[in-house]
Amino acid sequence: MTVSIDTRATQGPGEAPRLKKPSWKDPRLLIGLLLVLASTAGVVALLDSQDTTTEVYSARRDIPVGAAVSADDLVAVPVRLASSAGAYLPVSGGIPDGAVATRLVTEGELIPSAALGTADELDRKPVGLSVEDPLPTGTEAGDRVDVWVSLRTDTNTYEEPRLLLEAAEVAELTVGESALGGSASTLVQVLVDDGAMPELLNALSNDARIAVVLNPGAGS
Incomplete structure (x- = not known):
């Protein structure tokens, strides 16, 4: 009598199932890659924004209230201000005509835009x-x-x-x-x-x- 023996590997009791190698078509793998790329792009953008400098004016000397403000009173300085840059007087915009200090600006202080006005506003x-x-x-x-x-x-x-x-x-x-x-x-x-x-x-x-x-x- 001839006995037929199955030579294919069989999974014995208690053995863990074999893991399949992930495929590039697996949507979970694609989603994971997209999340990694998005995170990396965010970090790069944040570092770039922190590296950006803006030139604003700083007081060369004390500027008392009511004093006319001219280029001789100011010095341009590059600073990293991020979102608060708009609160200070930018070099690119120049000095407003007829500008006077509406509050005391001390030597070395960045010039807030709100600290300048006209004599009529005092x-x-x-x-x-x-x-x-x-x-x-x-x-x-x-x-x-x-x-x-x-x-x-x-x-x-x-x-x-x-x-x-x-x-x-x-x-x-x-x-x-x-x-x-x-x-x-x-x-x-x-x-x-x-x-x-x-x-x-x-x-x-x-x-x-x-x-x-x-x-x-x-x-x-």
């Missing part, structure tokens, strides 16, 4: 006050001061001092020098809004005594 204007008593060392533009006045009476005496301006911003500070080299009067440019301007000018025109006191606790 809600505060600088007024020069000469004071005999020197302000504390280190007082500078941007600090806050209280302005006190003592009005002259008909008998050439002075009334009690009263507070006229509280926490006025210093726009500029110029310390004078006497002939002997000692400190003389100090010219303090303070920013005054239109509402307080008449009273202050009236005090100045009537030879009132003016005292300027640093107010370190006032907010900017």
Whole structure:
């Protein structure tokens, strides 16, 4: 009697099924490749955007409120600002005609577009006050001061001092020098809004005594 034996390999009990080699036509493989390519492209685009520099203007020196802004006051600097680049004055756009600083811009600061305007847009204007008593060392533009006045009476005496301006911003500070080299009067440019301007000018025109006191606790 002839016995027929099947010589094909058989899977024994407990053996794991054999994995088939993936085909290029397998949709899961194609989707995976697309995801990898998309991720790589995103990373490259992000690195390219971070590498992009924009030229904007920076202040060459302190620019006080109300000062006209010209090319001599500015220097072009390349910076990486990404999405915030539009908030600063670009070199490509140039300096607007008749531009003045609407707030103090300090030396080395990037020029915000919002810090420039026209003289008509200023809600505060600088007024020069000469004071005999020197302000504390280190007082500078941007600090806050209280302005006190003592009005002259008909008998050439002075009334009690009263507070006229509280926490006025210093726009500029110029310390004078006497002939002997000692400190003389100090010219303090303070920013005054239109509402307080008449009273202050009236005090100045009537030879009132003016005292300027640093107010370190006032907010900017």
